[in-house]
Structures are given as C-alpha cells and as structure tokens.
Amino acid sequence: MNQSRTTTHRITTRAGRTPVRTVLVALAAASTLLLSACSGSSSPSAGSAAAPAGGAQVVPVTSNPISNTATATTLTADNVMVENNTDASGATVNDHLQLDVHNTGTTPLSGFEVFYTFADPTSSSKESYYLKLPATFTVPAGGTQTVNFDNTGAPDHFAVNKFSLYYTSKSALDVTVEVSATGAAPVTATAKKDPGGSENAGG
Known part of the structure; x- marks a missing residue:
C-alpha cells in the first residue's frame, strides 16, 4: 500500500491535464453514486408491499358487485x-x-x-x-x-x-x-x- 501511494505522488501534472489523483477520486465518487442509483431502482420504496401471488391485493368488500341478470341455467x-x-x-x-x-x-x-x-x-x-x-x-x-x-x-x-x-x-x-x-x-x-x-x- 505504501508503494502505491508513493507512485501516485510521483505522477506530475502537465498543463491542461487533470491530476490523476483527482480523476481517481472522481471515478470513485461516480461509482458510488451509480451503485446507489441501481440499488434504489431495484428495491421497493419504504412502506411498499409486494402483491400476493395472483397479481392483485385482496381486501374485504362491503357489498356484492355481481349484477348478472342472465337466466340461462348453464x-x-x-x-x-x-x-x-x-x-x-x-x-x-x-x-x-x-x-x-x-x-x-x-x-x-x-x-x-x-x-x-x-x-x-x-x-x-x-x-x-x-x-x-x-x-x-x-x-x-x-x-x-x-x-x-x-x-x-x-x-x-x-x-x-x-x-x-x-x-x-x-x-x-x-x-x-x-x-x-x-x-x-x-x-x-x-x-x-x-x-x-x-x-x-x-x-
């Protein structure tokens, strides 16, 4: 690890170029943000609930919605x-x-x-x-x-x-x-x- 830090310090900045240390820090920050965004998009938000199998939430009803008036006994x-x-x-x-x-x-x-x-x-x-x-x-x-x-x-x-x-x-x-x-x-x-x-x- 000490050798790695020494090598980084020996790299000099030329006119018009961004220091390597700055680039490395920026890349690390960008990676962290990307991982956070991916994690947020794949996880449900707080308080959300997965729908049960069958594809719908099932809750009690107060009345019977069926209004079929057909008479065929089939x-x-x-x-x-x-x-x-x-x-x-x-x-x-x-x-x-x-x-x-x-x-x-x-x-x-x-x-x-x-x-x-x-x-x-x-x-x-x-x-x-x-x-x-x-x-x-x-x-x-x-x-x-x-x-x-x-x-x-x-x-x-x-x-x-x-x-x-x-x-x-x-x-x-x-x-x-x-x-x-x-x-x-x-x-x-x-x-x-x-x-x-x-x-x-x-x-």
Missing part, C-alpha cells in the same frame, strides 16, 4: 372444499377455498366473477371478498374447471387475503360462494369449515 358450482384439499393427482395440499364450475351449455363460458363470504357464528364476524377472474379463464361447452384461492400463482389459482377470517379464526366457519359468468345465471354454493384454522399439507 352454469353450476359444486365440490366446494375449504379443508382437507387435494390437487388433481389426489395429493394433499394446504387448506384453501376450492370449487368446481361446470358448463352444461353448448357454448364456452367466460367473464367469470366470484363473490365469497366467511362467516364466524361464534363471534358474529363476517367477511366478503370479490374477484373478477381474468378473461383467459373459460369453461368449454360441457366442461369443468377447478378454481382455487390459495396464492400459489399456478394456473387457475387466485389471490387471497392471508389475514382473512379463514386464516385467523379458530372457530367453525360458514362459507358461501357465488359464481357468475356472462350469459349464465349466477349460482351459489356453500360449505362448512371445522374449528381449528387452516392447515398445511402434512400438518
């Missing part, structure tokens, strides 16, 4: 699960809201909306949530699709509020789900969740 919903869930292969997965939607008509269904409510009879608490599914979610004529609300980000898996009654209440819950699709009458399905809160697979 949409059904059943197999509502809120615990002891399994995936398509039959493997056990974390507890979450899951249901099957069927299209009994002759044309595909799209424009899906889901409104669901968790009610805790013990404390008289109730929370409702609404989600408009992406346009890419369709059910072919005569087909069935499974809808999952679990924040995994997998296809046909949608965002949830991890602080909802479903995850925080240890009481038994009454669950009501309304599903709507363009051109089909909305349908409602229900389920009951046992006391104890949600459970992880294998837990």
